[in-house]
Every structure is written in C-alpha cells, then in structure tokens.
Amino acid sequence: MIESLPQFVPQQACLSCDGCCRFKEADSCWRPYVAPEEARSKGRLAEALAKDIDENNYIKTAEEKGCFHCAFFHPADHVCHVYAIRPFECRLYPFLLTKEKNLPAVSVHLSCPYVQEHEHDGSFKRYVRALKEYFRQGNVLKFVLRNPSLAKRYPQHENEIKHLFTLVQ
Numbered sequence: 352m353i354e355s356l357p358q359f360v361p362q363q364a365c366l367s368c369d370g371c372c373r374f375k376e377a378d379s380c381w382r383p384y385v386a387p388e389e390a391r392s393k394g395r396l397a398e399a400l401a402k403d404i405d406e407n408n409y410i411k412t413a414e415e416k417g418c419f420h421c422a423f424f425h426p427a428d429h430v431c432h433v434y435a436i437r438p439f440e441c442r443l444y445p446f447l448l449t450k451e452k453n454l455p456a457v458s459v460h461l462s463c464p465y466v467q468e469h470e471h472d473g474s475f476k477r478y479v480r481a482l483k484e485y486f487r488q489g490n491v492l493k494f495v496l497r498n499p500s501l502a503k504r505y506p507q508h509e510n511e512i513k514h515l516f517t518l519v520q
C-alpha cells in the first residue's frame with residue numbers, strides 16, 4: 352500500500368457537511384472508484400469491498416428516501432464504515448485525479464464547501480504544494496500509472512472542477 356495522504360478538509364468539517372458520500376443518481380460519476388490494485392489486494396479493504404463493488408470497480412450505492420449513498424456510508428451518523436481503509440479516491444477528495452490533454456492530472460472539486468472557503472488562502476496553497484510532493488514520490492506515481500482508470504474525465508461537471516497540475520510531462 353502507498354503512503355497515507357494527509358487530509359485537507361478537517362474531519363469535523365466533513366462530518367458537518369451533507370455532500371460527500373451521497374449522490375443524486377445510483378450510477379453517479381461521483382461514486383468512489385476502486386483501483387483494480389486496491390480491489391485485488393489481500394487487505395481489509397478488498398475483503399470489505401468483496402460484495403459492494405460493481406463490475407466496473409465502483410462501490411455500489413444504497414437508496415434511502417429517494418437519495419443514494421455509498422454502500423459504506425451510514426447516513427444516520429454520517430460515518431464511513433471503512434474510513435480507516437477507504438479507497439485512494441476517497442482519501443484524495445476534494446482533490447481528483449483527472450486527465451489534462453490525455454495526461455493524468457490533479458484537480459480540485461470546487462463544489463466542496465471547505466474548498467470554497469479556503470481556495471484563496473495559504474492553507475490551500477500549502478496543501479497543493481504538499482500534494483505535488485506526494486505525487487512526486489515514485490511509488491505513488493507508479494500506483495497511479497499502473498491504475499490509469501483512476502484519472503477520469505467529468506464532462507458534465509467541468510465548471511465545478513479546476514485543474515491544478517499534471518503528474519507527468
């Protein structure tokens with residue numbers, strides 16, 4: 352497993368928000384995608400995922416009162432049941448692996464309220480610098496390159512996404 356990634360959004364801010372882990376559609380593009388390597392691993396994540404991942408490696412959703420949420424999300428207490436071992440994509444959010452001119456890139460999802468609040472302050476700039484260093488580590492970059500489907504396009508949401516940097520030149 353690759354090194355853990357420090358979170359940009361404090362846990363308390365996440366817990367008080369009702370955006371993440373919930374989706375408008377059962378097959379939303381925002382459902383967590385699990386890298387094949389993560390799904391194939393022998394660890395607790397793979398075991399937890401065994402019945403809750405679909406044929407395209409997206410975590411299945413569950414419906415409640417006409418809304419959908421990640422199969423691992425517990426809406427009553429806003430808790431992720433696999434938080435400590437959640438997929439890479441969940442750990443990276445509100446940053447996203449995207450494609451810029453066909454190269455893997457890192458972007459930020461501007462819909463996150465914490466990003467909206469901090470996008471122009473020093474904490475955001477410092478985190479982006481740390482993120483660049485993180486992805487420069489050979490094993491992290493290799494993990495992304497071995498699992499190319501992690502870098503996605505969001506054609507319906509371009510106005511919510513801001514490109515930050517590409518991972519390879």
Ligand code: SF4
Nearest residue numbers: 372421423424431441
């Ligand atoms: S795995 Fe956990 S963090 Fe990721 S979307 Fe599901 S509930 Fe949220």
